[in-house]
Amino acid sequence: MASKVIHALYIDDDVLMDAVKKVRAEHYHIEEIFTPFPVHGLDKAMGLPHTRLAITAFMYGCVGLTVAILMMNFIMIEDWPQDIGGKPSFSYLENMPAFVPIMFELTVFFAAHLMVITFYMRSRLWPFKKAENPDVRTTDDHFLMEVDAGNHDVNKLTSLLGDTGAVEIKVIDKEEDNH
Template identity: 70%
Template sequence: MSNKVVHAIYNDDDILLAAVHKTKAAHYHIEEVYTPFPVHGLDKAMGLPATRLAICAFLYGITGLFIYFNLLRYIMIQDWPQDIGGKPSFEFIQNMPAFVPVLFEGTVFFAAHLMVITFYMRSKLWPFKKAENPDVRTTDDHFLMEVGIHGNEEELVSFFKNTGAVEVKVIDKH
């Protein structure tokens, strides 16, 4: 089985977006699109599902809030209660105004750090990972759409030339 793909290179994001719509309408499977910056609407045009990173952020924030709540309760109420300014710290609710900034920062800390870790794990961006970019121009000013070939090589090449691609190449992926 051949692992050939077509690399259609565009120099404008609007032309790329129109080409993605035409490609999906022609029922070709888009393997990947490489862009130098985020293109608004590209994920919807490609039919990608919505991200669930926001749900993870909420759950991570709740986890941080719970951990910091218990940490403050243990340290400031149970383990080492202090009489500060004539106000004893014997109940959590009495000290709640002083604890709100700490609880907020703990929530943000957990949500932010665990979201970054989740993003890197989900997108498989490990330290020292070799770049998978097929064309160096996509980091500067070009856009690349990669479509798998399934016995229709000439048809795909002519199709992408008609979508406004400045360059169309057939590549054998290993």
């Protein structure tokens, strides 16, 4: 089943921000906005919920710290204790100050690498994925707002978008997919 989507193209990010606020005030659903660079405050203007990626970063850091502690305890204390510089390794707590750099590095390593993987999975950016950019000009100097026409009057919506400063408006029949 096809649904109607309206693409409104803008040439200025300030005009885009005002347009987003006006479209949201009229209770239309903005599907996506494509920009050539990050626009500060656009997520709040679109009404997007706050991200929980910081919580996952903390959890991944805790996993890295746990792996570091268990790894160093097993390697340096239980499996193969060594007398380094006349200082025997009797317990983990006695040697922990020497292990702090390793704990820090593995905490950062796990948080950073697992966050990249989480970001790609959450954004559905798979290797060899076909680009979903509807207009190539949005990678250079234009901004595109994709508004779901749904059951709304398309003519009224296009006139609203024209009044917000859109330089080009297209009505498109979009195939519904599960992405």
